[in-house]
Amino acid sequence: MTLCDVGNTNATFFENGKITKIRIENFKYFRGDEKIYFISVNDEVTKRLQNSPRFVNLEPYFELDTIYKGLGIDRVASCYAVKNGLIVDAGSAITMDVMMDSMHLGGTIMPGISHLLKACETISSRLKISLNSQIDLDALPQKTTDAVSYGIIKPILLLIESMANGSKIYFTGGDGEFLSRFFTDSIYDRMLVFRGIQKLIEQKKDILC
Structure with a gap:
């Protein structure tokens, strides 16, 4: 298959x-x-x-319990794979969706790390930097490279923490593995979308197969 x-x-x-x-x-x-x-x-x-x-x-076959309008089918598939927790898909955009008892409670969208870096670059050529993935987030930055990295990473992590509200966090997407390192109660699963698809096919096999 x-x-x-x-x-x-x-x-x-x-x-x-x-x-x-x-x-x-x-x-x-x-x-x-x-x-x-x-x-x-x-x-x-x-x-x-x-x-x-x-x-x-497969889009017409998904039935996700949500009142969210315009939820992308990729987000639907990821949510379909998770009963409880926060799903963070970190790619060109970072989407975050909250699931509780297989119900989608809502979500948010923000620019991904690469786009945030490009946005800084448009402000000033001096802000054209590579992300410092090893930055110490417990200390105030003392140079521009770290200041930009801190300013990008820290707000993302704080938003994830707030939306998770103590629940398990499921990361996927190109930057998902990096972001997952900051959370002890998290799972990085590059297969998450496909797990949702497989679950749907198994449930609808009489129709689809």
Whole structure:
């Protein structure tokens, strides 16, 4: 079984326990007869695939208990995999979603670390720095590189801590592993979206398989 998570920049595939990525501009139809079950936040790709019997769009089959309007299908899939806790997907954007007894209580979106660094650079060329991932967050910064890194990392961590409110934190996404290091009661799971997809397929196997 092949699963696919189509984003705006990359399409991520999961097959036989292996995760691979391709650029969206290289995304095309694949040879063979096996079905590919996918979710997509990319409207152009979704439109291209809708008439292909091989590609099965899973979005209409998800049923998440929430009143949130406009929740992206990638966030829906991650939430579907978690009964209780805070889900932090740290990529180009950082999304945070709270789950309680399989109910989605709400969430937030903020720019990802790379975009925050670029924003600092637009203010002044002197703020063009590489993130200091080893910065001591318990001491006030004494140089510009550390000041920018501190100013980016600390607010993200404080928001995560506040939204988690003592519950377990599930991290995923490109910067998820880095952020997870700051929390003892956390799990980094690069497979989280696919776990939600697998759960859905198992529940709806009579319809989908």
